[in-house]
Amino acid sequence: MVNVLLTGFDPFGSNSANISRQVCDYLRKKGISKISPLHSSKCSEKGAALPSRGSEVEIEWYIEDLSVDEAGSSLVANNLLSSRIIHSRNKQFTPHPQAILHLGLCSECEVPRIELVATNKMDFKIADNSGRQISSTSCAENNLTQIIQDGPSKWASTVPAKYFPRHLLSIPIEISTDAGTFVCNETYARTLDAVTSLSIRDRLNRQLPTLFLHLPPVEKMSLLKQVKLVEELAAWMVTPHTLTVAGAVLIGDDGRIFSCRRSQNESFAGGWEFPGGKVESGESIKECLVREMDEELAIEIEVGNPLGIIRKSTGPFVLEIHAWSCKQISGEIQLSVHDASRWLDLSELQDAEWMDTDAELIPQIINSLSN
Incomplete structure (x- = not known):
């Protein structure tokens, strides 16, 4: 009570x-x-x-x-x-x-x-x-x-x-x-x-x-x-309130993985991350990622499998971040809330610069994609 x-x-x-x-x-x-x-x-x-x-x-x-x-x-x-x-x-x-x-x-x-x-x-x-x-x-x-x-x-x-x-x-x-x-x-x-x-x-x-x-x-x-x-x-x-975020691990035809840097006018400016965003009430992870990739990158994607998940308390929330593999099926990438992007080999993920929450997901992502 x-x-x-x-x-x-x-x-x-x-x-x-x-x-x-x-x-x-x-x-x-x-x-x-x-x-x-x-x-x-x-x-x-x-x-x-x-x-x-x-x-x-x-x-x-x-x-x-x-x-x-x-x-x-x-x-x-x-x-x-x-x-x-x-x-x-x-x-x-x-x-x-x-x-x-x-x-x-x-x-x-x-x-x-x-x-x-x-x-x-x-x-x-x-x-x-x-x-x-x-x-x-x-x-x-x-x-x-x-x-x-x-x-x-x-x-x-x-x-x-x-x-x-x-x-x-x-x-x-x-x-x-x-x-x-x-x-x-x-x-x-x-x-x-x-x-x-x-x-x-x-x-x-x-x-x-x-x-x-x-x-x-x-x-x-x-x-x-x-x-x-x-x-x-x-x-x-x-x-306790759960804020659920979905991250797209976008994998190119050559196996490299896409990431992008937040623009200076965005929160956490300058941080490198996987694209994605907050899951709206009633949305599934797949529905969120399809919507977010259209809004953030102007591309259509096919959502694959879960690669990792972390949960952490942050202020009034339990922050829950899901990383899923994705594949681009149409459109050309256009940055809207980011000002730079990069494609990384799987072997480069661990040592690359990341925002803290994304960095915590990297070991799980590497393990999932290596098996």
């Missing part, structure tokens, strides 16, 4: 209810959710796409009701910073949960919105529930619009939400980099600042997954639909 801290806010402004509190109340009564987490691309060693849901996970909910004011925005951060035990539902845990999911109301939203960024800025169009109204016009001179004085201009979520399998969700969502400048953003900023400054880790040794989800009012989307989304999102946050 994995514990998740879920927070929701009181009603504020002209709102008589707050969907974030309604979701929290529902899950407070439920206590434990059992759900099979969604996951991004994953393939078997034979290259077949695996089911889009993993093994069932049990989530025990720890609920905090937040007031819409400075005290509410600081509650979770202060508990983390002071190493106090967090109390919820007459239970307690220390030093921290395995994920923090803040919920808030977005009156103008038609669908839920995942917030990837919190900004170090307050600019309230209305007063919060304590009467506090910090605005860029009235408080700018004393630098009071900053949430964390002399802090960074923004904080990124500690979860790789851009890789969230949105198309597998029970309802549509939006991805946002603007959480506003009211108490929702203030809460998110304070919590992320505490998590990052303390380098808090989860049980998988990842930076503690922390995310903010804005929800539309119940008049626009039913409570049960939004509860299910929160369960899906929380289950994804607390499980």
Whole structure:
């Protein structure tokens, strides 16, 4: 069982209810959710796409009701910073949960919105529930619009939400980099600042997954639909994510093997690698390689056999790289995301320059092609 801290806010402004509190109340009564987490691309060693849901996970909910004011925005951060035990539902845990999911109301939203960024800025169009109204016009001179004085201009979520399998969700969502400048953003900023400054880790040794989800009012989307989304999102946050990459070991008619160098405007610029890319959700290795070779090299290929596979933890992911033999059947190679290429004899692979992950595959590739 994995514990998740879920927070929701009181009603504020002209709102008589707050969907974030309604979701929290529902899950407070439920206590434990059992759900099979969604996951991004994953393939078997034979290259077949695996089911889009993993093994069932049990989530025990720890609920905090937040007031819409400075005290509410600081509650979770202060508990983390002071190493106090967090109390919820007459239970307690220390030093921290395995994920923090803040919920808030977005009156103008038609669908839920995942917030990837919190900004170090307050600019309230209305007063919060304590009467506090910090605005860029009235408080700018004393630098009071900053949430964390002399802090960074923004904080990124500690979860790789851009890789969230949105198309597998029970309802549509939006991805946002603007959480506003009211108490929702203030809460998110304070919590992320505490998590990052303390380098808090989860049980998988990842930076503690922390995310903010804005929800539309119940008049626009039913409570049960939004509860299910929160369960899906929380289950994804607390499980390890596999990022599957397929590499094409393109073998010419003369037996030499193709590799290419990443362009200067690409990530890992200047690194030599086998062409290929990330396997999309639902894709097999073969389907991915056919697509990637068309996109990267403008050629049509025939995919052969698996030559090697490595798995390694890297940040929030388990990176899984599959190398497969391939043969060009039509087209002329045209580089798009690479700026140089080379053809190597099998005997040259071991001593050639490679990116680290590709270098780890070389012994397996040599062994497979030698037998």
